Amino acid sequence: MSENEHSKCRSLLGSLSDYVDGSLGEELCEEIERHVAECQNCHIVVDTLRKTISLYHESAVEAGDVPGVVRERLFRTLNLDDYIRH
């Protein structure tokens, strides 16, 4: 990788979050896409960054509710005993 190209990778780093969130301006988006099409390392960084975020997002969806005993203790602490069974 040439020094020039490397500095390009660095300069785009600050925009990566907005890019993967889809909240980056069109012009910068195109710039990133052009660069990523030619730079294998940045291509991998973008893909694995997206995957990282989606794995965490999915882990939250699967986490489910508060365990029953934790809920019961919470209701008792808040003096909501009457509403434990709903």
Place this chain on the structure above:
Amino acid sequence: MSENKTEISVEALRAGDREEFSRLVDTYSGPIYRLALKMLGIPTDAEDVLQNTFMKAFQHLKEFEGRSSLSTWLYRIASNEALMLLRKQRPEITFSDAAPEDDDNSDYSPVQFTDWCCLPEDEFLSSESQAALDRAVQHLPETQRIVFVLRDIEGLSIQETSQALNLSETAVKTRLLRARLRLREDLSTYYGKRLDKRSKE
């Protein structure tokens, strides 16, 4: 967390309606507990944060002005409680955001370029994989961790995250980017090893 399903009435809450408060607790205890668990990593600590959050919410309901949503307000209380507990447990750590919030992301430049996205789906669903995700979050500095948990795990917008943490949107974005890059590095180490192992099998 969605507020549409249950339509919690702020008026009823303010009027001291216990049943409405119990509905509030049931609607939001899941996300609050999850946030606390991701922040602290220990179930008993997460339970303390959960209880303190709703106790404080109950005490301060009258002060809720509705400038943010009820959920953002609860996240704000919970985030403060979680950070406070962390500070109490480890007073030697400075939380004054030692890392400057400038544009210099050079310390966060990626160093791992393994493409592990191609791993089979069962690899990502294993409990070992889940534990690796949790470990990586625990390694983040607290100020990045809370931003990441709110934005990427709980799904708040940048604006909601900034309201919940009383931070500028720029600061939220900086911390989020750094957290994401750091997690990507950690996961690249973990899944890179898994990739190696699979190729040898």
